[in-house]
Amino acid sequence: MISKQTIELDRREQILKISLRQFAKNGYHKTKISDIVREAGVAQGTFYWYFKSKEAIALEIIQNGQIHFLEVVAQGYRQTTGSVQDAIKSSEKLFEDLFNFAENNKDLIELLLKGVESEDSVYQLINETWVKIEEAFQRNIKRATELGILPEKDPSLQSALLISLIEGTLLRWLFGPKDSTLTKKTANELAKEMVRFEFFGLLGI
Amino acid sequence: MISKQTIELDRREQILKISLRQFAKNGYHKTKISDIVREAGVAQGTFYWYFKSKEAIALEIIQNGQIHFLEVVAQGYRQTTGSVQDAIKSSEKLFEDLFNFAENNKDLIELLLKGVESEDSVYQLINETWVKIEEAFQRNIKRATELGILPEKDPSLQSALLISLIEGTLLRWLFGPKDSTLTKKTANELAKEMVRFEFFGLLGI
Amino acid sequence: MISKQTIELDRREQILKISLRQFAKNGYHKTKISDIVREAGVAQGTFYWYFKSKEAIALEIIQNGQIHFLEVVAQGYRQTTGSVQDAIKSSEKLFEDLFNFAENNKDLIELLLKGVESEDSVYQLINETWVKIEEAFQRNIKRATELGILPEKDPSLQSALLISLIEGTLLRWLFGPKDSTLTKKTANELAKEMVRFEFFGLLGI
Amino acid sequence: MISKQTIELDRREQILKISLRQFAKNGYHKTKISDIVREAGVAQGTFYWYFKSKEAIALEIIQNGQIHFLEVVAQGYRQTTGSVQDAIKSSEKLFEDLFNFAENNKDLIELLLKGVESEDSVYQLINETWVKIEEAFQRNIKRATELGILPEKDPSLQSALLISLIEGTLLRWLFGPKDSTLTKKTANELAKEMVRFEFFGLLGI
DNA sequence: AATGAATGAGTGTTCATTCAT
DNA sequence: GATGAATGAACACTCATTCAT
Numbered sequence: 001m002i003s004k005q006t007i008e009l010d011r012r013e014q015i016l017k018i019s020l021r022q023f024a025k026n027g028y029h030k031t032k033i034s035d036i037v038r039e040a041g042v043a044q045g046t047f048y049w050y051f052k053s054k055e056a057i058a059l060e061i062i063q064n065g066q067i068h069f070l071e072v073v074a075q076g077y078r079q080t081t082g083s084v085q086d087a088i089k090s091s092e093k094l095f096e097d098l099f100n101f102a103e104n105n106k107d108l109i110e111l112l113l114k115g116v117e118s119e120d121s122v123y124q125l126i127n128e129t130w131v132k133i134e135e136a137f138q139r140n141i142k143r144a145t146e147l148g149i150l151p152e153k154d155p156s157l158q159s160a161l162l163i164s165l166i167e168g169t170l171l172r173w174l175f176g177p178k179d180s181t182l183t184k185k186t187a188n189e190l191a192k193e194m195v196r197f198e199f200f201g202l203l204g205i
Numbered sequence: 206m207i208s209k210q211t212i213e214l215d216r217r218e219q220i221l222k223i224s225l226r227q228f229a230k231n232g233y234h235k236t237k238i239s240d241i242v243r244e245a246g247v248a249q250g251t252f253y254w255y256f257k258s259k260e261a262i263a264l265e266i267i268q269n270g271q272i273h274f275l276e277v278v279a280q281g282y283r284q285t286t287g288s289v290q291d292a293i294k295s296s297e298k299l300f301e302d303l304f305n306f307a308e309n310n311k312d313l314i315e316l317l318l319k320g321v322e323s324e325d326s327v328y329q330l331i332n333e334t335w336v337k338i339e340e341a342f343q344r345n346i347k348r349a350t351e352l353g354i355l356p357e358k359d360p361s362l363q364s365a366l367l368i369s370l371i372e373g374t375l376l377r378w379l380f381g382p383k384d385s386t387l388t389k390k391t392a393n394e395l396a397k398e399m400v401r402f403e404f405f406g407l408l409g410i
Numbered sequence: 411m412i413s414k415q416t417i418e419l420d421r422r423e424q425i426l427k428i429s430l431r432q433f434a435k436n437g438y439h440k441t442k443i444s445d446i447v448r449e450a451g452v453a454q455g456t457f458y459w460y461f462k463s464k465e466a467i468a469l470e471i472i473q474n475g476q477i478h479f480l481e482v483v484a485q486g487y488r489q490t491t492g493s494v495q496d497a498i499k500s501s502e503k504l505f506e507d508l509f510n511f512a513e514n515n516k517d518l519i520e521l522l523l524k525g526v527e528s529e530d531s532v533y534q535l536i537n538e539t540w541v542k543i544e545e546a547f548q549r550n551i552k553r554a555t556e557l558g559i560l561p562e563k564d565p566s567l568q569s570a571l572l573i574s575l576i577e578g579t580l581l582r583w584l585f586g587p588k589d590s591t592l593t594k595k596t597a598n599e600l601a602k603e604m605v606r607f608e609f610f611g612l613l614g615i
Numbered sequence: 616m617i618s619k620q621t622i623e624l625d626r627r628e629q630i631l632k633i634s635l636r637q638f639a640k641n642g643y644h645k646t647k648i649s650d651i652v653r654e655a656g657v658a659q660g661t662f663y664w665y666f667k668s669k670e671a672i673a674l675e676i677i678q679n680g681q682i683h684f685l686e687v688v689a690q691g692y693r694q695t696t697g698s699v700q701d702a703i704k705s706s707e708k709l710f711e712d713l714f715n716f717a718e719n720n721k722d723l724i725e726l727l728l729k730g731v732e733s734e735d736s737v738y739q740l741i742n743e744t745w746v747k748i749e750e751a752f753q754r755n756i757k758r759a760t761e762l763g764i765l766p767e768k769d770p771s772l773q774s775a776l777l778i779s780l781i782e783g784t785l786l787r788w789l790f791g792p793k794d795s796t797l798t799k800k801t802a803n804e805l806a807k808e809m810v811r812f813e814f815f816g817l818l819g820i
Numbered sequence: 821a822a823t824g825a826a827t828g829a830g831t832g833t834t835c836a837t838t839c840a841t
Numbered sequence: 842g843a844t845g846a847a848t849g850a851a852c853a854c855t856c857a858t859t860c861a862t
Binding site for chain 1: 356373
């Protein structure tokens with residue numbers, strides 16, 4: 001039997017999901033409440049029973065996404081014992097988790113990557129999400145440097161470069177032209193390539 | 206004497222410039238024609254004497270920008286004789302030119318980096334710009350591989366990674382928090398760091 | 411023991427009371443059913459179990475109020491024997507009763523005085539209330555004229571002037587600025603002043 | 616020849632006039648912008664070319680009205696030499712001016728008398744208008760008291776009573792039932808009756 | 821009796837675009 | 842070339858009312 005609770009959650013969840021997809025696909029401004037409710041098969045007013053405003057639902061979507069995204073990043077890193085091999089392995093693991101998450105949450109990632117021109121508050125929250133992810137990576141780099149795995153350098157620059165790689169790769173992997181070599185790679189393959197570039201650059205083997 | 210022709214060009218140029226700045230600063234959708242003409246000190250109708258529509262001016266702005274941007278990228282690369290040292294040098298040169306151009310054309314870069322959620326046609330043109338730049342880099346990578354400077358790998362992946370680095374770095378360098386270590390670097394310093402990472406990765410010296 | 415009947419009456423009474431206060435305080439249009447039910451602690455649908463519509467509850471509130479108001483006005487007047495002194499005394503008594511009633515029914519009075527811009531039907535009923543009160547006063551004036559207490563004049567004008575005085579005084583006394591000399595008067599004092607003006611005008615002692 | 620200036624003023628003036636009439640007739644909340652523009656024969660957007668918002672136009676209407684109304688009240692009073700006869704004469708003159716103004720500006724008076732339930736800012740401005748008029752009357756009463764024409768009493772109460780008379784009389788004279796004896800009076804007759812009541816009360820001759 | 825989710829017609833406002841002058 | 846008044850299709854949001862449970 002489906003309880004009231006379940007129905008409400010479902011409807012709310014459904015609107016959240018539809019909104020996320022539309023925000024991701026068409027952007028914040030071009031997504032109209034009327035489109036969302038049409039797809040959900042409910043009346044315009046129903047949207048406002050569950051959500052205070054367009055801005056509010058966007059913020060909730062991103063907030064949720066941020067939490068899940070950060071969980072992945074936080075869990076992905078295992079403590080390394082000290083060898084470069086270990087660092088590479090755990091980095092691969094992290095990237096693979098991250099890419100898998102991204103693949104399973106394409107809409108969220110698209111919104112986080114493209115949803116730049118929205119309400120200010122929404123923009124801020126998206127920004128905050130990337131900053132937090134960058135901070136997580138920075139912590140890992142610092143630890144690796146302290147363990148002597150990585151040479152001493154400006155960790156903020158390093159993490160910035162890393163995040164740049166990740167953002168750009170996600171964009172091209174998930175939303176690039178369907179026939180590119182990049183699009184066809186699996187999360188695992190991509191993680192390996194990324195790590196190779198991360199540690200050894202273009203010259204690395 | 207200033208001819209009518211000149212005046213027209215000036216006014217047209219002025220509106221283009223103002224529009225670029227406003228598109229960059231506030232985004233495509235949040236930029237209103239009324240704001241543009243107010244800043245330009247002309248009537249609403251005047252805008253439509255020079256430009257067919259909001260979409261048209263955005264396209265023209267990006268088209269112009271694309272041409273200049275590609276010129277820099279095209280000129281940046283000199284022919285390499287074959288040594289890794291040369292490749293590094295010329296890569297540094299390219300990055301430095303690119304960063305200098307970006308610094309002198311902040312508005313354009315901001316629009317190209319953030320202006321994702323606009324009209325479809327505008328989005329496509331921005332996309333095309335990055336693709337063309339990526340292609341330019343890809344050609345260079347291929348040549349370096351043929352010359353034996355770089356090891357054999359998927360050049361489309363390599364250029365994708367490179368462009369990702371560039372985009373992310375530009376975003377953080379030009380539009381990141383004012384007090385970060387990244388923001389304070391000069392174009393030359395940044396180019397050197399980029400190249401180091403490009404060729405040697407995190408482990409490189 | 412509280413019977414179901416009692417509970418229902420209570421709940422109904424409670425909603426009526428809350429609605430009256432909100433109508434008075436915020437006006438008919440700015441009072442939302444959602445506000446009323448929130449304050450009553452019941453669901454939106456419950457309101458419509460007890461009342462047909464927003465208009466219906468407003469009409470009922472005013473209808474009730476009209477009855478009580480008219481009772482006061484009807485009881486207020488005692489038969490006068492014929493002397494001016496008696497007329498003044500009984501007029502004072504009436505005003506005092508009326509002011510006391512108003513003080514104990516501020517919300518109702520506020521609604522009757524300010525609730526002008528509501529549904530047409532509501533407006534009509536408020537109007538009717540004042541007309542009936544005016545008629546009561548007019549009857550008294552006529553009787554006083556027949557008894558030779560008051561000089562012969564157009565009684566409809568006289569009662570109109572009287573009601574005007576009452577309405578304006580109530581408005582200022584109950585809802586005027588808290589620090590005015592008017593606001594601080596008691597019902598009895600006010601009644602005396604009113605009667606003095608009523609019978610003798612500005613020149614009267 | 617009709618200059619642009621004239622046309623603009625006309626259109627603006629026209630919308631102001633239509634809005635005033637609709638606000639007066641239907642109240643602030645029930646007056647829709649769509650009704651106003653329909654009557655004016657212009658598009659919805661045109662309204663917003665001339666006025667910032669519904670609230671803004673209401674405020675402008677009342678502000679204008681307040682100025683004209685106060686002018687009448689200010690001019691109406693002549694300095695009195697000291698006799699009661701003079702005071703009565705000048706009071707009659709003032710009331711007559713006031714009633715004439717009201718007759719020629721029925722819509723404004725209706726809005727000022729009935730437009731109680733509007734936006735807060737609008738409500739405040741209407742209130743302010745009556746307060747200023749009351750102050751003008753109060754000044755006159757004080758002067759008359761100093762000259763020994765009126766007996767010493769609380770002038771704030773006296774002016775309050777006077778304004779109450781005026782408001783109530785206007786309401787009934789201009790908007791009362793068409794067949795009443797009151798409605799049929801001329802401004803001059805009404806002024807005389809008012810003054811009689813003002814100075815001598817019901818007992819006065 | 822009571823709930824609260826759902827409805828949908830309406831409301832003020834915005835803004836790119838047009839056009840008579 | 843230039844003006845700025847005029848347009849009207851949207852759009853986000855509100856709220857009295859309904860109804861299945």
